[in-house]
Amino acid sequence: AQSVTQLGSHVSVSEGALVLLRCNYSSSVPPYLFWYVQYPNQGLQLLLKYTTGATLVKGINGFEAEFKKSETSFHLTKPSAHMSDAAEYFCAVSPIKAAGNKLTFGGGTRVLVKP
Amino acid sequence: DTGVSQDPRHKITKRGQNVTFRCDPISEHNRLYWYRQTLGQGPEFLTYFQNEAQLEKSRLLSDRFSAERPKGSFSTLEIQRTEQGDSAMYLCASRPRQGELYGYTFGSGTRLTVV
Numbered sequence: 001a002q003s004v005t006q007l008g009s010h011v012s013v014s015e016g017a018l019v020l021l022r023c024n025y026s027s028s029v030p031p032y033l034f035w036y037v038q039y040p041n042q043g044l045q046l047l048l049k050y051t052t053g054a055t056l057v058k059g060i061n062g063f064e065a066e067f068k069k070s071e072t073s074f075h076l077t078k079p080s081a082h083m084s085d086a087a088e089y090f091c092a093v094s095p096i097k098a099a100g101n102k103l104t105f106g107g108g109t110r111v112l113v114k115p
Numbered sequence: 116d117t118g119v120s121q122d123p124r125h126k127i128t129k130r131g132q133n134v135t136f137r138c139d140p141i142s143e144h145n146r147l148y149w150y151r152q153t154l155g156q157g158p159e160f161l162t163y164f165q166n167e168a169q170l171e172k173s174r175l176l177s178d179r180f181s182a183e184r185p186k187g188s189f190s191t192l193e194i195q196r197t198e199q200g201d202s203a204m205y206l207c208a209s210r211p212r213q214g215e216l217y218g219y220t221f222g223s224g225t226r227l228t229v230v
Contacts, residue, residue, distance in 0.1 A: 009155070036221075043119070043206055043221035044158070090157050102148065102171070103219065105157030 002027045002093050004106035012112045019063075019078040021109045023091030026072065031093040033074040034103065035065055038088045047089075050074065061085070086113045117141055119222035121207050127228045128197055135193045136225045140209030147190050148219065149182055151175065152204040161205075164190060197229045 007022040025031065032051050036044040048059025055067040061084075065076045074091060088110045092103040120139040128134050140147045145166050150158035161180070162172045166187035176182075179197075184190040194201055204226050208219035 004157075041124075041223075041226070043121075043223040044208075044219075045221070046219070092157075102160045102163060103150075103158070104160070108155070108157050 002031060002095060002104045004091050004093055004104055006089075006091050006106035006109050008109055009107060010110050010112065012114060013081045014114045015083055016080050019076075019081045019085060019111065021076040021089050021091075021111070023065075023074045023076065023106060024072055025074065025091075025093045027093060027095070029096065030067075030069055031095050032101070033065075033067060034092040034094065035059065035063070035074070035076050036090045036092060036105075037061075038090065038108075040087075044090065047076070081111075081113050083113050083115065086111055119207055119209055119220050121205075121222035121225050123225055124223065125226050125228075127230060130199060130229055131196055133193065133195045134197060134227065135191055136205055136207075136227075138190045138192070138207030138209075138222060140189070140207070141220055142188075144209035144211050144220070145187065146210050146212070147184055148208045148210075149190070149192055150206040150208065152206060152224070153202075158206055161192075194227075197227075199229045202227055202229045 003026045005024045034049045035047040048057045050057045050067045058064045063078045088108045090108045091106040094101045122137045148163040149161040152158040164184040179195045182192045204224045206224045207222045210219045
């Protein structure tokens with residue numbers, strides 16, 4: 001079974017500061033990895049994903065994440081926070097070559113951006 | 116609009132009543148998923164369809180829950196004899212056959228409140 005742990009349910013950053021959201025996963029084999037963002041009363045929007053190839057992945061809105069197999073991590077970063085980044089962020093994994101490829105999510109990290 | 120549509124956006128019901136939600140996926144997507152998200156938690160997998168066939172159901176899906184996708188297009192999720200613990204956001208997502216590399220497209224969800 002796969003599981004995802006997101007360290008810190010809430011993160012507060014100042015506008016212009018670095019955003020760092022941590023994600024560790026547990027899986028018998030390296031899975032596909034995703035970061036989603038959710039704004040209040042909305043569905044989830046894909047920020048970025050890692051499937052194969054380059055371990056540093058760039059996504060939308062200036063976010064990027066690095067897959068580190070040895071650390072079973074997929075941390076999300078953004079160099080400079082913007083007020084519009086205030087939202088909840090979810091890390092998720094999906095098994096490779098499994099029927100359905102359903103997503104397993106972490107518990108989420110809510111980001112507050114201070115002016 | 117080519118996104119995933121869910122209806123209604125909000126539903127308030129009395130305990131013991133039946134409710135039904137609808138999801139219209141992206142037309143060319145043959146896989147459709149239902150997830151449930153309780154307050155402060157990440158989404159949890161409920162069930163998924165490939166075309167009209169329901170291929171997997173989570174243990175979270177008690178016998179009060181039933182999902183259908185009769186013609187392989189839209190899907191419905193029905194909850195019978197609702198309980199307060201059913202209060203949650205119900206998210207629908209879809210993806211194409213070989214879409215595991217592309218992530219899911221989520222709808223905006225149906226928020227259910229059982230009073």
